[in-house]
Amino acid sequence: MNQTPIRVVVNLTDPKFADQVEVLRLQVLSAGIELEVLKSQTPTQFLDLMTKYLQTGPVSVIDQCLVTGQAMIDALIKGQWSTSACLVKPSSKPNLMHDARVMHKRVVSAATIEHRVTGATHTMLGFVRVGNDEKSQLAIAQARDYFSDLKHKADFVDLITVALVRAACPVIAISTTGLCDRADSLLELTELRAAVDGQDEQEIRTQRALRAEDGFYSTFVLRKLSRKVSMYAVTRNWTPNQITLTSLVLALIVAGFFATGWWPLMIVGALGVQAAIIIDCADGEVARYTGVSSQRGAWLDAATDRVKEYAIYAGLALGASHHGHDLWPLAMGVMVLQTVRHMGDYNFQAVQVVRETAMLPLSLNVSMDSGVASNGTILDTSAALNANSKIRWVKKVIHFPIGERWLVISICAAFNSPTLALSALLIFGVIGLAYTTIGRILRSRNWKHAQIISGCEILERQITPGLGAEWFWADGSHPMKGKFAWLAPAVLRLLELGLVLAVSQRHPIAFLWIFAVSFHHYDALYRSLAGFEIPANIKTYGLGFLGRSLIIVITSLGFVISLDATLLLGGIAFTALFVGYASKQWMQQIN
Known part of the structure; x- marks a missing residue:
């Protein structure tokens, strides 16, 4: 069984979310690991770094817009899974970019701006844990060439999840407890953080148990x-x-x-x-x-x-x-x-x-x-x-x-x-x-x-x-x-x-x-x-x-x-x- 991730990283691409990244850093630190903050990495640079990091152990990647409480962060950082894992929540309304289909607590399809999910059941929330098994490492390495041609803004968490799923790597679907969401704007970020501050973290820990x-x-x-x-x-x-x-x-x-x-x-x-x-x-x-x-x-x-x-x-x-x-x-x-x-x-x-x-391997070139x-x-x-x-x-x-x-x-x-x-x-x-x-x-x-x-x-x-x-x-x-x-x-x-x-x-x-x-x-x-x-x-x-x-x-x-x-x-x-x-x-x- 893979142990606690060696590294937890976040890629800050929008300066207006710098304060939220600092909140995430303190939360991750409270869970026992130092959050590594990268700035404006291109997909190629980021995947090169991931390939390097995976040589020494599992790596968790957090989206700069993720908002949740300490109990949920503790579960994400300290949780032990035998494979890669992705944070999701049920959704009856497809949003195209962050869609996922989950079956038997496994992510079997994931979306990006260029990839679509048939029969989406969940929304990805901005956290993926990449196992350091050989298959996962190969999936990240193979995704580099495809993502190097991207000309638009990339969501790194979703990109990595799609790369894993399309390579037929098992990806566990991590369920949420308490408030857990992505903020699309500063106004939404303020509202979500206020809601997180008002929730009972002890009750959330109990519910997850x-x-x-x-x-x-x-x-x-x-x-x-x-x-x-x-x-x-x-x-x-x-x-x-x-x-x-x-x-x-x-x-x-x-x-x-x-x-x-x-x-x-x-x-x-x-x-x-x-x-x-x-x-x-x-x-x-x-x-x-x-x-x-x-x-x-x-x-x-x-x-x-x-x-x-x-x-x-x-x-x-x-x-x-x-x-x-x-x-x-x-x-x-x-x-x-x-x-x-x-x-x-x-x-x-x-x-x-x-x-x-x-899942049989499916090319990233297929939409x-x-x-x-x-x-x-x-x-x-x-x-x-x-x-x-x-x-x-x-x-x-x-x-x-x-x-x-x-x-x-x-x-x-x-x-x-x-x-x-x-x-x-x-x-x-x-x-x-x-x-x-x-x-x-x-x-x-x-x-x-x-x-x-x-x-x-x-x-x-x-x-x-x-x-x-x-x-x-x-x-x-x-x-x-x-x-x-x-x-x-x-x-x-x-x-x-x-x-x-x-x-x-x-x-x-x-x-x-x-x-x-x-x-x-x-x-x-x-x-x-x-x-x-x-x-x-x-x-x-x-x-x-x-x-x-x-x-x-x-x-x-x-x-x-x-x-x-x-x-x-x-x-x-x-x-x-x-x-x-x-x-x-x-x-x-x-x-």
Whole structure:
């Protein structure tokens, strides 16, 4: 991951904005870096300087007309992105010169006075961060010849953004919080600065720490409570990882309460579930607020979420067994469903971003961009309906995210009904899975670049069949290039875990086997999304899904040893390997 930019530069071309450049200099200095003020640089001179600077690290370029507060400047200067990035805000009214089209938080088209954007969605505000990766450096170097022929006044930030986008470099779209705009005149500059002086910078920092695009219950209930926890944690210097582990411990205690089956403790546990998820929301908020987010912290948060939720399922089933109810098949079914859903969710999103933001290099000599492809009549209508906030929130609830799932658990546990809790999770989960899968299949039909930019590597890193079947693509072929290949990991998990569930419904110990194998699949998923693969020794000792399935089939038929013994010994062994050893190895690797 690229670190804080080595240099932050601004090119002063209009003396009347000298005072604003001085304001920017002081703001950038407050963020910890000296702003380098250049004066009346030509495009060629500026790009030559950029090429030189990029040899030593990332460079951020600020427009002389940018007006914003200290909180936003801190976020821009201290923010860490793995690629180049550009500051934008949504806009329904094209202004031609500063237009941009953003998809999945990526800038996929940008405008200058000579370049036009089809279907503009945003306006560029005058900040671009150029990564010092080889591709970005080449884009800046190649743009020099084109920009050397410019005869008119140039907007350097927009020119650089267009150069990056036209070279197919990934450019993250940085969203705004609080007032953030370009001043076109001294009068507008005065008005904008007065507005900035009147805003609450602390509130803006807090707002930027909140997670965007969350579920209905999380947005309107959990986040309103978690921000109080987050601000308290910041004042106590608690780290995000400490908060994550606190949530994990609390959730495990709650699972223990549920396991007793005693109604008073079920009520306490119901409240504890809500407390655990509120605390869980706070870890990410503290990470974003303090700027100390890390790959290790992200993995710990994701991994403990699975442990917490599945431990709660086990607690509900165990508690019900004290009253003569066998809910283990239901608990295992919900766990299988959640694993399959998450495989589909994360893989579709990852492949979707790759395919729908995929750009082929486009010459700067071409005025128009490559255009916008339709997603199909049904999905275009669905996207239009999202403009209605009520419909958009209903669709989010149907998806049944973690906030809604844990709310269902709390309500049902408070009424001492673990059967209702697990049944509701299964029913609503299936509805959510069907709804999202149908929509995603329809969307996938219109994807382009199937054989050029497919995201197949993300999927193939997760496919560990075992029994030597890896030879299938050992020759360098890519079997996951198809438009619907994102379904493969989810389908394979359904087949493997569904087999265990089908033959082990009356064997509660199967829960441990399914949990350990599910954790392994999540591990493979998270590693793949980070660009890594499961180590060879874990693949070998884990036997692959074919090897594990073969063991289940053989022992279920009564050969070698009993199914109960297989599930117990295998569950313990796989927990030690997939949860213990693999987690330790991954922590060491990302450190």
